[in-house]
Amino acid sequence: MKRPFVTKEQAEAIAARYPTPFHIYDEGGIRANARRLYRAFAWDPGFREYFAVKATPTPGILKLLKEEGCGVDCSSLTELMMAQRCGFRGEEIMFSSNDTPAEEFALAARLGAIINLDDISHIDTLLAAAGSVPRKICCRFNPGGVFQLGESEEGFQVMDSPGDAKYGMTREQIAQAFRRLKELGAEEFGIHAFLASNTLSNDYYPALARILFRLAVELREETGCRVTFIDLSGGVGVPYRPEQPENDIAAIGEGVRRAYEEVLVPAGMGDVALCTELGRFMLAPYGHLITRVIHEKHIYKDYIGVDACAADLMRPAMYGAYHHITVLGKEDVPCTHKYDVTGALCENNDKFAVDRMLPEIRVGDLLAIHDTGAHGHAMGYQYNGRLRSAELLLRQDGSVTLLRRAETPEDYFATVVWDADV
Numbered sequence: 309m310k311r312p313f314v315t316k317e318q319a320e321a322i323a324a325r326y327p328t329p330f331h332i333y334d335e336g337g338i339r340a341n342a343r344r345l346y347r348a349f350a351w352d353p354g355f356r357e358y359f360a361v362k363a364t365p366t367p368g369i370l371k372l373l374k375e376e377g378c379g380v381d382c383s384s385l386t387e388l389m390m391a392q393r394c395g396f397r398g399e400e401i402m403f404s405s406n407d408t409p410a411e412e413f414a415l416a417a418r419l420g421a422i423i424n425l426d427d428i429s430h431i432d433t434l435l436a437a438a439g440s441v442p443r444k445i446c447c448r449f450n451p452g453g454v455f456q457l458g459e460s461e462e463g464f465q466v467m468d469s470p471g472d473a474k475y476g477m478t479r480e481q482i483a484q485a486f487r488r489l490k491e492l493g494a495e496e497f498g499i500h501a502f503l504a505s506n507t508l509s510n511d512y513y514p515a516l517a518r519i520l521f522r523l524a525v526e527l528r529e530e531t532g533c534r535v536t537f538i539d540l541s542g543g544v545g546v547p548y549r550p551e552q553p554e555n556d557i558a559a560i561g562e563g564v565r566r567a568y569e570e571v572l573v574p575a576g577m578g579d580v581a582l583c584t585e586l587g588r589f590m591l592a593p594y595g596h597l598i599t600r601v602i603h604e605k606h607i608y609k610d611y612i613g614v615d616a617c618a619a620d621l622m623r624p625a626m627y628g629a630y631h632h633i634t635v636l637g638k639e640d641v642p643c644t645h646k647y648d649v650t651g652a653l654c655e656n657n658d659k660f661a662v663d664r665m666l667p668e669i670r671v672g673d674l675l676a677i678h679d680t681g682a683h684g685h686a687m688g689y690q691y692n693g694r695l696r697s698a699e700l701l702l703r704q705d706g707s708v709t710l711l712r713r714a715e716t717p718e719d720y721f722a723t724v725v726w727d728a729d730v
């Protein structure tokens with residue numbers, strides 16, 4: 309059963325100061341989870357998590373993760389700028405982008421970030437933008453085909469199609485890229501791959517690690533390049549549904565360690581550092597979208613209208629994603645009513661839940677929408693003139709810190725040229 313990390317009383321007290329809707333993050337939960345990750349990979353002294361900024365591009369969150377030893381994984385100019393302003397320096401920044409504009413390579417190189425090249429042609433883009441290739445560089449691998457794991461009667465536990473994904477280089481290209489980069493002066497090489505998203509399996513990282521470890525051994529033999537780090541990227545998932553199993557990060561770390569012992573150590577590569585670029589796993593469960601019920605409507609179905617909408621959390625509208633909902637103060641009341649929970653956008657997909665069994669809801673109730681800490685506020689937009697909500701941090705001492713204020717109409721109008729000559 310999913311329990312929110314705030315009570316009704318807490319949420320009402322917070323809402324008295326910061327009107328709903330708002331996203332709130334749980335400092336204690338974020339820190340404890342980051343520590344579990346670092347414990348799981350403590351056997352690899354070079355291990356570092358580069359938090360995928362796109363999941364939660366909120367400086368307060370990035371600073372907190374920095375204190376836990378994390379770097380940042382950026383993929384755009386503004387994410388690089390944010391990382392810089394948060395105090396991340398040099399190799400604390402991974403730049404894993406694709407279809408990359410030249411100016412972004414230039415900034416990444418200036419910051420001394422580790423640049424992860426998505427395509428062999430980007431070597432030339434990087435050269436033109438930065439004048440040289442950095443001493444330490446990474447290439448993204450795409451094995452093509454289909455990636456699947458854990459066949460059972462219900463199907464595969466993990467299934468994705470790298471062959472249809474726009475990312476990374478082919479096997480031949482990555483060897484070619486290594487040779488070229490070496491000629492251009494690179495000395496330390498890394499490889500990266502992202503084969504499946506939101507995996508609920510302790511076997512995903514170990515399986516990916518085996519693929520990358522074997523590739524690292526082959527590339528060293530073929531090209532003579534010194535592979536010093538391997539980036540397992542993101543993709544470790546979270547259970548959005550209450551009945552789904554949770555990943556066990558300690559078991560995942562142990563699985564990767566076994567692959568490391570079996571593949572890298574015998575090849576004399578037992579000094580390779582590992583890194584991850586987790587986003588969802590680091591933050592999703594530690595955020596809630598808190599919203600108040602402002603209407604109920606009974607037509608052919610029963611609707612609960614809340615003051616948040618898809619502009620605050622796009623995943624249900626965009627992917628039909630499930631986000632668990634708790635009616636605060638009614639945690640133990642039986643779910644006897646079937647509702648659609650809707651926002652105000654003039655789009656019929658603006659529904660946080662469809663045909664969801666919940667306790668009886670009254671106007672004025674507060675709802676906690678779960679698992680919004682990653683790809684929640686971050687995917688916000690302003691369609692229909694709906695403005696993005698505030699982001700708050702629930703501190704370990706129970707106090708609340710504002711990380712980002714809610715947008716105002718002035719923000720919405722800020723880019724308009726009012727006196728355009730039309």
Ligand SMILES: *Cc1c(COP(=O)(O)O)cnc(C)c1O
Binds near residue numbers: 404506542544587682
């Ligand atoms: C999105 C992304 C991540 C993070 O993915 P999660 O599923 O949130 O862990 C990591 N690396 C890259 C390159 C990404 O694009």
